[in-house]
Amino acid sequence: MEGTILKIENLSAYFGEQQVLKDINMSIPRKKVTAIMGPSGCGKTTLIRCINRMHELVPGARVTGRVLLGGKNVYTMDPIIVRRKIGMVFQEPNPFPTMSIYDNVIAGYKLNGIKISREEQDRIVEESLKKVALWDEVKDSLHRRGTFFSGGQQQRLCIARALAMEPEVLLLDEPTSALDPKATSRIEELITALKRHVTIILVTHNIAQAARVSDFTAFLYVGELIEFGPSEKLFSVPEDKRTEEYLTGKFG
Amino acid sequence: MQEDVIHRRILKDRVFKGFIIFFSFVSIVPLLFILLYIIQNGIAAVNWQFLVHLPKPVGEAGGGISNALVGTCILILISCILAIPVGVLAGVYLSEHREGKLSYLARLCVEVLQGVPSIVIGIIAYVWVVLPLGKFSAFSAGVALGIMMLPVIVRTTEETLKLVPHPLKEASLALGVPYHRTILKVILPAGMSGIITGILLSVARIAGETAPLLFTAFGSPFMNLNIFKPISALPLLIFKYATSPYPEWHSIAWGASFVLVVFVLVLNLITKLVTRKWKVQF
Numbered sequence: 114m115e116g117t118i119l120k121i122e123n124l125s126a127y128f129g130e131q132q133v134l135k136d137i138n139m140s141i142p143r144k145k146v147t148a149i150m151g152p153s154g155c156g157k158t159t160l161i162r163c164i165n166r167m168h169e170l171v172p173g174a175r176v177t178g179r180v181l182l183g184g185k186n187v188y189t190m191d192p193i194i195v196r197r198k199i200g201m202v203f204q205e206p207n208p209f210p211t212m213s214i215y216d217n218v219i220a221g222y223k224l225n226g227i228k229i230s231r232e233e234q235d236r237i238v239e240e241s242l243k244k245v246a247l248w249d250e251v252k253d254s255l256h257r258r259g260t261f262f263s264g265g266q267q268q269r270l271c272i273a274r275a276l277a278m279e280p281e282v283l284l285l286d287e288p289t290s291a292l293d294p295k296a297t298s299r300i301e302e303l304i305t306a307l308k309r310h311v312t313i314i315l316v317t318h319n320i321a322q323a324a325r326v327s328d329f330t331a332f333l334y335v336g337e338l339i340e341f342g343p344s345e346k347l348f349s350v351p352e353d354k355r356t357e358e359y360l361t362g363k364f365g
Numbered sequence: 366m367q368e369d370v371i372h373r374r375i376l377k378d379r380v381f382k383g384f385i386i387f388f389s390f391v392s393i394v395p396l397l398f399i400l401l402y403i404i405q406n407g408i409a410a411v412n413w414q415f416l417v418h419l420p421k422p423v424g425e426a427g428g429g430i431s432n433a434l435v436g437t438c439i440l441i442l443i444s445c446i447l448a449i450p451v452g453v454l455a456g457v458y459l460s461e462h463r464e465g466k467l468s469y470l471a472r473l474c475v476e477v478l479q480g481v482p483s484i485v486i487g488i489i490a491y492v493w494v495v496l497p498l499g500k501f502s503a504f505s506a507g508v509a510l511g512i513m514m515l516p517v518i519v520r521t522t523e524e525t526l527k528l529v530p531h532p533l534k535e536a537s538l539a540l541g542v543p544y545h546r547t548i549l550k551v552i553l554p555a556g557m558s559g560i561i562t563g564i565l566l567s568v569a570r571i572a573g574e575t576a577p578l579l580f581t582a583f584g585s586p587f588m589n590l591n592i593f594k595p596i597s598a599l600p601l602l603i604f605k606y607a608t609s610p611y612p613e614w615h616s617i618a619w620g621a622s623f624v625l626v627v628f629v630l631v632l633n634l635i636t637k638l639v640t641r642k643w644k645v646q647f
Contacts, residue, residue, distance in 0.1 A: 167539060197541030207532040210645045211554040221540040224550050271536070278540060 118143040118312050119164065119282055124178035126159050126168060133159050135336045136178070141282070141329075146304055146313045148327035148344070150320060152364065156336045157316045161284045164314070165199040166192040182281065197221070200275030200311075201284040205291050206267035208274070215255040217270055218242060221278040241273040244310065245303055265296025269303065276311070283307070285315045289322070301326050320360060324348050332356045400626065407623025410616045416624075420586050420602075423611055430621050432588045433602040436503070437625075439590070440582065440598055441568055443507025448514040449564060455515075456522025456560075457548055463527075471519075479516035486512050487577030495581060503589070503596035506582035510574060514567040521563025525556040558643035562636050569632040573625055575600035599625045 119141035126134035133156045141147050149157045162168040164180055166187060180187045187195045208217050218238045222229055229237075238255070242248040247269045262270065268288055275283055285304070289297040304313055304326045317323050323330050324344060331341040332353075340347060340356045351357045358364060418429030455471060462468045490509035495501055529552055537547040553560070578584075583595040584605060599621050606618035 165539065167535065170535070170538065193541045193543055195541075196539055201539040203532055203535060203539075205532055207530070207536040209533065209536065209551060209555075211551075211557075220537075221542070224537060224540065224542040224546055226546065274536075274540070 116143055117141065118183060119314075120179075120181040121160075121164070122179040122181065124160075124163060124176065124180065126156070126163055127175045128171065129173040133336050134163070137338045139331060139338065139341055141312060141314060143312050144308055144310075145328040146308050146315060146326055147329045147331065148315045148317055148323035149331045149333055150317055150323045150359075151333035152359070153318060154335075155333045157318075157333050158286055160333065161201075161286060161314055161316055164282070165196050165201055165284060167196075167201065197225075197278055198280055199282045199284060200278055200280035202268070202271050202275055202286065202288050204287045206264055206271050208262070208267050208270050210258065213256045213258055214251050214270065218273050218277050220274055237277050241277040244276055244307065245269040245273045246299070246306075247273060263296065265292050265299060268292060268296070268300060272300075272303065272307075276307075280311060282312045282314065285313060287316050287318065290318070297322075332359060334359070403619065403623050403626055406616070406619035407621075410620030411623055415617075415620055419588060420617070423614070426613065428617065430599070430602055430617065430624070432585065433597040433599045433621065434624070435588060435590070436582065436585075436597040436601075437572060437599045437628075439503055439592065439596060440506050440510055440578075441572065443504060443592060444510035444514055444571060445564070445568065447507060447511035448518055448567070452515050452518025452563075452567075453522050453553075453560060455519045457526060457553070459519065459523040460526035461548075475516045475519045478512070479520075482576075483509075483513060483574050484576040484579075487580055490577060491580045498593070500593070501581060501583035501595040503582055503592040503594065506578050506596070506598070507592070509577035509581050510571040513571050513574060513577065514564075517567035517570060518560075518563050521566070522556070522560050525559025525563070526552060528559075529555045555645050558640055558645065561639050561643070565632050565636040565639065569629045569636075572629055572632070573600050575604050579604075599628075 117140040119139075121137055121139040121141070124134060124137040125132060137160060149160060151157050159168060163176055164187070168174045168176065169192065176188070182190075182195070182198060187199075209220055212220060215238055216223060218241050219234050221227075222234070222237070239248060239252075242251065247266065250266065268291075272283075272285075272288070289300050292300065301322065304315065307313060308328075315323070315327060327344045329342065330344045330347045332339045332347070332351075332355075334355055340351060340353045342352075347356065348360065351360060414427060415429045416434065417431050418427065419432055420430065421428030455475075459468055459471060486509050490505050490512070494505035494508050498505070533555060534547060534552060537551040538544070542551070578598055578601050582598055582601060584601040585595045585597045589596045603618045603621045603625070606614040606621070609615070
């Protein structure tokens with residue numbers, strides 16, 4: 114193992130009075146796929162939104178504890194810098210409807226006002242679209258708007274958009290829950306291929322998906338981290354009884 | 366007996382439907398009559414000379430309304446420059462902060478402002494701008510009209526931006542885009558068609574306003590491009606000429622009315638076009 118890229122220490126999150134995450138401790142290994150699974154409402158999404166500080170957008174949200182990215186606490190960094198280093202893909206595909214495919218991919222640079230040369234832009238767009246296996250499908254219509262896409266294509270475009278910023282970590286928040294099975298399997302293939310480039314944290318409520326694509330899996334239940342370890346072990350010989358019950362479908 | 370009841374019901378339904386159709390026609394009639402009447406009386410006065418010439422003194426034939434046309438354009442320009450930034454940004458605030466004291470207060474004020482009679486707004490502009498500057502001016506009229514535009518722009522901006530899906534904003538923020546750039550480059554472009562519609566409708570609304578101009582723009586028989594001098598405008602010219610005792614001035618008033626109505630109609634048509642063409646599909 115090449116070491117830890119992200120360390121979550123004593124992380125608790127609150128919305129108003131309600132505590133949604135209870136003292137989470139995790140070390141996310143570099144360039145691996147880490148799945149976070151658990152029944153709905155267990156705090157999976159909140160957990161990854163705490164990592165790139167997106168939870169702060171919700172009024173009344175509060176966090177204690179630390180999240181260390183390469184040894185630096187993201188809560189003492191500017192959230193804008195944090196989000197450039199930690200990319201995110203959402204449940205619903207959300208390409209920018211006013212922009213072409215090309216501009217969508219390069220949006221992270223354009224919207225941030227980062228000046229790069231035309232050749233550099235072309236290179237980033239091509240590389241990012243190739244990484245998500247979209248290049249061959251769209252190379253002739255790069256300057257058309259992205260909204261005519263199917264859901265799966267839109268989601269891959271969103272992944273390309275996140276990858277274009279060359280993040281260290283990519284957060285995927287149930288990226289396939291709005292997609293059909295075929296598009297889902299393509300995204301899963303993509304996740305496996307992408308871990309060469311980037312550390313991936315995948316939130317899913319789909320146990321089979323977690324088993325298929327992840328190297329490490331965390332099981333979260335009502336805000337508590339029940340179990341976290343290598344996927345083969347967690348899925349074959351879970352340590353905690355609750356994990357076993359969840360995996361066998363007794364609840365969730 | 367039973368059939369009788371049913372027959373009566375069917376008859377009632379028919380009568381009711383007839384009423385609905387009849388009254389929808391009735392609602393069209395006023396506009397048709399206005400258009401017909403204005404076209405009848407106005408179109409004869411309108412020609413190229415009418416649009417590019419200045420008014421002539423009483424007794425001389427001919428003369429045009431170019432000063433009023435230019436004046437109206439200048440007034441619209443001034444009021445847009447004043448009202449659009451304020452209105453759009455206030456609308457952004459209201460759509461971003463649905464609750465809170467400031468939002469509540471702002472929303473209330475905008476609603477009340479919409480109901481304030483235009484003559485009162487004219488007086489306010491007179492007190493705020495004309496008196497301190499010591500003269501009637503295009504600028505003071507622009508202030509009055511700008512205040513009148515404000516509520517429409519604020520409300521349409523707010524309503525449009527509320528429809529922009531939240532995930533779009535999150536997508537931008539998650540790319541590390543600062544809040545102000547997210548608003549300016551993602552949210553506003555997504556709502557552009559609605560915002561432009563609001564602006565055009567508010568322009569159509571103020572283009573024909575007369576009351577607030579009476580003691581701000583004041584009117585002028587000359588071509589004037591200085592915004593700190595009295596200026597003419599179509600509604601002012603119509604008011605002045607229509608209340609004059611000279612028949613040839615009356616026909617100029619009809620011509621000017623025709624031009625004004627066509628202007629407002631065209632604005633409305635453009636609005637329809639903008640909403641259809643620029644609509645962003647989410």
